[in-house]
Amino acid sequence: LKGQVPASASNSKSDDGRAKSSSGARCWNWIDQRTGVDRILRHSLDEPIPGGARFAYVFGSALLFIFVSQVVTGICMALYYVPAPTIAHVSVDYIVKEVAAGSFLRGLHSYGSSAMIIVLLMHFAQTFFYGSYKGKREILWMSGVVLALLVFGMAFTGSLLPWDQKGFFAGSVGSDIVGQVPLIGEGLRLLLRGGARMGALTLSRFYVLHVFIFPAFVFFLAAIHIALFRKAGPAGPIHEDPVRPVLSAEAFYPRQVLIDMGFALLVMVVLGVLSHFVPIMLGPEANPADSAYLPRPEWYFLPMFQWLKYWEGELTVIGIFVIPSILLGLLFLMPFLDRGTERRPWRRLVPVGGLFIVLVGLLWLGMMSRRADSRDSAIAARIARQKQQEILYFHSPFQPNSASTFVAGDQNIGLDRTATGPVAAPILSDSSRSKASAIVPADRSVATSDRRMADLTNQGEKIYQSYGCDNCHGKGGAGTSQASSLIEIGRQLSASQLTSLLENPTDAMVAGGMPPVALNDNEWTPLVTFLRNLKRSGVEAGGNSTTPVPNPQ
């Protein structure tokens, strides 16, 4: 860049003589004539900064930098993550314990969210105390406030996704807080959760917000924010006139670019070191039935968490909704309230003092929360135990999701895992692994205990195999990569429906490779009986899968 920008700063035509001398410059010329990249670069690099480059201006570009890192690491998370309750946790577990660099990248993403908020606060404090919202910068400021809210929204929705104890209960408390909004609160809460309780729909909604909706708004608003910033120009130091700069300006490139890059690099190095040496924990899978779990939010929500303790009964709405809304409203409208061109903080005592009080208040609330937890020995012990469990779980070996729980879609297992607690989960999946048939409750087989039924089913299984149905639909109808599972098909289709579907498959079935079935008349009843009795495990369905299956002839 260093050599290219000045070289092409004067236009291509007058430059022809020199361009021919170096093939690099010629190549650059060729590209520039077709893209106008030179003008774009000059526009972004030659931006004048009144009063010159300063460290105080690094936070905006650092935010952009961290956001790009969040996008990259976030896409990485999505490569292995699955947003469904029985699977989300094990897929994150897989990322952390099995995938190369998985724990590191998750660390970058998770620490990155904290970094976003810290740098956001610095960016906010700098622009606020410098009075940088003055001088026709109202929309620029307001887009920044909305961006800040989106960043907190990203942090909140993201913490639920691993579906561990911590994230689950943070999401639960957070969506309850949303429910405190007057009039529409209950509706909002139901909408956010996808139902009254935290569950599968909640996870999908948080996932979509975190991965699609919020980022889309961040991209959009960040573009506007930057465009408006370029339109208004940097406000410069506190004694500069915000509308008509008088101080001599220095171009963005090279000094401010280098300072920005240096700071961004420092942030990334800190994030990298933290992720490598202090990995982000993953606790046991969420257990909604665990009433003993003490939820504690991430540090940046602690002040709000503590604040809510002071509000009871009918007054709650004031603490949860009215006061935060007023403060946010004041913040949003700040350029309209703090008017005039005076930027020096000591001449703007009301807004600066007000913000100072709020910031100190938040800090105090956060510290009070920590202190309250450490003072109550019972609570402190429980929190320490929860931490201990997280660490234990984090260091326990990876336990893959067992097929019998997954393929069979067995809700019983899901409930058992949560009801008996995550500690019992490995034991449970072990037992279900060794004896899949044990899952099927006794009463399920009562229907098939009829001898004739059992005979028909056995005959049907032989027919099923002799026609090669199992080549695609798998042994015992369990399904393969080529065709779907037939388990529990008897719940969806009656015998006659199933028969006609087999004789005349739908277009979709034919396209998937399913041929029309032509059987002898006496083969239909056994086959359909067999299919309609397919239960969770092939072992149960045929009742004889321990004996080998002879070739059809």
Add this chain to the structure above:
Amino acid sequence: MIGLVSTFVGALLSVPVLRYILYPLTARSDESDWAEARFAASEIQMPLRLTLDLRQRDGWREVDSHPVVYILKTGDQFRAMSAICPHLGCTVSWDMGREQFVCPCHAGAFSPDGVNLSGPPPRPLDALETRMADGKLMVRYQNFRPDTRRKEATL
């Protein structure tokens, strides 16, 4: 600016990100691919079609897979063949009328002992390793590269 920043972040992140994305290339499974071929000697009508019971890792889950194999007996010796067509991976079945293995996809045909007779398959049905343990026939189930003359096991 955005381009500059993303290039920079990209350069920094590329090593862990590439390792992360390319993990499936480097992951080695330690799972056993040996399974017992369960049948009673009396039941043997040649060739014997069996499904093996394998437990396999599939990313973050474990699945039961039941691949189809054919067992052949010559004298006292058992041989096992994968039912996966060496052309493009369909499952061949035994055509009792023609006394051939026939692939349902592209009509490749194989002799009763697996030799490719006609159609696109470039090699015979893939023989699987077998061994006897405690009087049981153990078969090592592997996948092989499709559509090559030489038989080559894949991961």
